[in-house]
Amino acid sequence: MATAKFLLQVLDELSQDELERFKFHLQNTIEFKSIATGLLENKTRVELAHLLQKHFAEQALDISKHVLLQIPRHDLVTKMFGKGDMSDSEGRDPEKRKRGRVGDCGTASSLSENEMPTSKKNKVETKVLKDKTLMALAExxxxxxxxxxxxxxxxxxxxxxxxxxKEATVILQSFEMLKSWRNREKEEATALKLHSILANGKCPIGSEQLECLLEDNP
Structure with a gap:
């Protein structure tokens, strides 16, 4: 139960208000498997430490660190976890390493170029995506x-x-999100790469919605 003991030491460093915000992030997220509100109500710090270990298993420390950075308590993360990788402070998904493995959802590796139907693979734009194409997808x-x-x-x-x-409508918010991905990927932000990521069967978008990525050829 070493993990639960360590988590209790972390939780003991939080004020009551910070503890409530910690619980809030545990139940209001899509970045990891959230904990139901009913399971968090009236939990003591000891009970919460055990719940974190039981619910998240080997990911309990990573997810707890991630939530601490959302509160934010960067100082506590540095104190308890060391400096290490602080990229979680910018919203990194604590399950990113799992999704990065071959066969997991959400990465380009889950659907390689060779697995894409030849008729479509030859049509996919290989240049950096244009605003027009991103808007069509955002819609x-x-x-x-x-x-x-x-x-x-x-x-x-x-x-x-x-x-x-930044934007008031879902379409423009989606467009800004896609532009942010393009800005991050720079010259690698091609239709081929975006198609290979979103064509994963677990992504909540249909193949017909991805047709716009096949239509922007010169």
Whole structure:
């Protein structure tokens, strides 16, 4: 039970208000498997430490660190976990390493270029995506754009928040999210790469919605 003991030491460093915000992030997220509100109500710090270990198993420390950075308590992360990789402070998905393995959802490796039907592979644009194409795709995403951005395009949480605050409509928010992905990928932001990521069967977008990625050829 070493993990639970360590987590208790971490939780003991939080004020009551910070503890409530910690619980809030545990139950309001799509970045990892959330904990139901009923399971968190009236939990003591000792009980919460055991719940974190039981619910998240080997990921309990990574996810706890991620939530601490959202509160934010960067100082506590540095104190308890060491400096290490602080990229979680910008919204990194704590399950990113799992999704990065071959066969997991949400990465380009889950559907390689060779697995794409030849007729479509030869049509996919190999240059950096244009605004017109990104807008056409954004118009089809609906309210799934946040999940797509975080889970499949692996954008950081604060980037998604900025997109939502910048624009008032879902379509424009989706467009901003896709532009953020393009800006991050730079010259590698091709239709081929985007198609290979979003064509994964677990992504909440249909193949017909991806046709716009096949139509922007010179």
């Amino acid at each position: 089809t995403m609906g309210h799934n754009w946040k999940q797509i951005g975080i889970q499949f395009l692996e954008l950081k949480g604060y980037v998604i928040d900025q997109c939502e605050l």
